[in-house]
Amino acid sequence: MIVLFDEFQDASRAVDAGIYKKMRSHFQNQESVAYMFFGSKEGIMDTLFGSRKEAFYRFATILPIPLIPENAWIKYIIEKFSHRGIKTEYQIIKEILSRTGGHPQNTMVVCSEIFYALIEAGENTITPGIVRLGYDRTLITLTPVYDEILDKLSQRFKVRDVLKRIVSDKSVYAKNINPNEAKRAVDHLVSKL
Known part of the structure; x- marks a missing residue:
């Protein structure tokens, strides 16, 4: 059996900080089970599996996920917008990726903000102005997240x-x-x- 956890770093938010110790105590006694842990907060995941103070220290092998190739991103985003009846062009999506650096979560947030801006405007075509609006809205949305990271650093x-x-x-x-x-x-x- 393979058990997959997504956004594993957030488990303690859902229950309590002691959840990792409880999980480890159960996991290490299982036979014929493989565990996969995914998380978008790389620093927290590194701490969970790399710090001697943590319950999951050396429980897993950390494997980096390769970057998504730009052409794969462009094809995916165009298809997703197309399924919603939204028209766009290759260069427009390339601009989105340029602004986000291809960061998966940020790219999806920008695309989401673009989608909602189109709905609000009653439009179905992504223009450079809509991209700027979606990007600006994303900055407003993510500012508290980045402020928290900056404060911690x-x-x-x-x-x-x-x-x-x-x-x-x-x-x-x-x-x-x-x-x-x-x-x-x-x-x-x-x-x-």
Whole structure:
């Protein structure tokens, strides 16, 4: 038997923090059962299976999921919109992917916001203006999520300063940042990828 868990990192939200210990105690005694754990929050999944303090430490082999090829994304999105009677073009979908970097969850949120914008406008064709509107709505929707991530990362000394420098396309090393502090901040950020 194969048991698959999707968004496994959220199990403790559904029940309580002790759920992982209970699950592990049952899982490790099963025979002829394979478990697959999927989660969209890579950092949390890495912690659940890679930290000695966690119940699932070394319980699973972590396998990276390959990126979705751009042409596969474009074909999929065009088909999904087409099934809803929505017209679009290759270049329009390519623009969506350019804005999202092909990140699966963000791409789907942008497409969802585009869909709802079309319904509100009474239109059935995706235009560059609708893409911008969908993208802007997505930014509003995801801002609290990104703020939470940034706040959590910024608890480490100088991380926010280093992030600002990276976003500004500047060297992480600056007069007001000790080189060792900059390196520790970068190492911390890399560990959270």
